[in-house]
Amino acid sequence: MTDPGPDPGPDCGPPAAWHRNAGRCVLLDGFHALKHALRFGAEVPVAVTSDRAGALALADELAPDVREVLAGLLTEVSREAYASLVARPHPTAVAALAVRPSRAAGLEALARTPRRAPVVVLDQPRNLGNAGAVIRLAAGFGATGVVTTGTLDPWHPTVVRGGAGLHFATVVERLEVAGLPPGPLFALDPEGEDIRGLELPDDALLAFGSERSGLTPELRARADRLVALPMRPQVSSYNLAxxxxxTLYHWSAGGGAPRVP
Known part of the structure; x- marks a missing residue:
């Protein structure tokens, strides 16, 4: 029989490393969240999986650019140990912790002008999954960042899961309306001008209210222009994402498409 070696004890091994880092990190839930975070420079102190071979096979197929990094980072643990670390196990059986980017650096990037891409503002969003989907969209279009107002935490684990780890591809911060970055604010509202007749500048703030209550009075007062999306009569609204x-597609169609490095 092969000697399994000494019992690592409660202070050693991936679960202990996980608990040591949990307070300063955000959860990357699933292979794709970890893949995206690594692609955009996230610092990942610990990553676990209950199926290392399966995770690396996914990397071979879908993310060969980070396969080597994943191979050095992923530690296999039992299914029980993996399930004890996450509230809702992901189908890919992968989880990791990543250090949240510097808030100071994020605020500096939002304030820097001229910008090459808009900032998306979610005015008091309510749905965590929708917020994550918006961050994923913003990253895909190359937006400068996503700012939320109100009480929703844009770095909540459910938001990060919905964003597939792409929080690390754009700036994500929570601010008061009075502290929004500089730039002309275009707020989406059914009473606004038809977006098809407008050109959205690269340095715009694009603001969206909650699906239930729309824009807050404070955000509406800050807006430079109200903008409406085309919608069939008697249809109440579109999903936030x-x-x-x-809106981002309309902006990009004017020449603001993502730039490939």
Whole structure:
């Protein structure tokens, strides 16, 4: 029988490393969240999986650019140990912790002008999954960042899961309306001008209210222009992420498409 070696004890091994880092890190839930975070420079102190061979096979197929990094980072643990670290096990059986980017650096990037891409502002969003989907969209379009107002934490684990780890590809911060970055603010509202007749500048703030209550009076007062998306009569609204996607596509169609390094 092969000697399994000494019992590592409660202060050693991946679960202990996980608990040591949990307070300063955000959860990367699943292979794709970890893949994206690594691609965009996240610092990942610990990553675990209950199926290392399966995770590396996914990397071979979908992310060969980070396969070597993943191979050196992923530690296999039992299914029980993996399940004890995450509230809702992911189908890919991968989880990791990443250090949240510097808030000071994020605020500096938001304030820097001229910008090459808009900032998306979610005015008091309510749905964690929708917020994550918006961050994923913003990263895909190369937006400068996503700012939320109100009480929702844009770095909540459910938001990070919905964003597939792409929080690390753009700036994500929570601010008061009075502290929004500089730039002309275009707020989406059914009473606004038809977006099809407008050109959205690269340095714009694109603001979206919650699906239930729309824009807050404070955000509406800060807006330079109200903008409306085309919508069939008697249709109440679009999903938040859909509205953001339509608006960012309109911006990108004017020449603001993502730039490949």
């Amino acid at each position: 859909t509205s953001v996607a339509m």
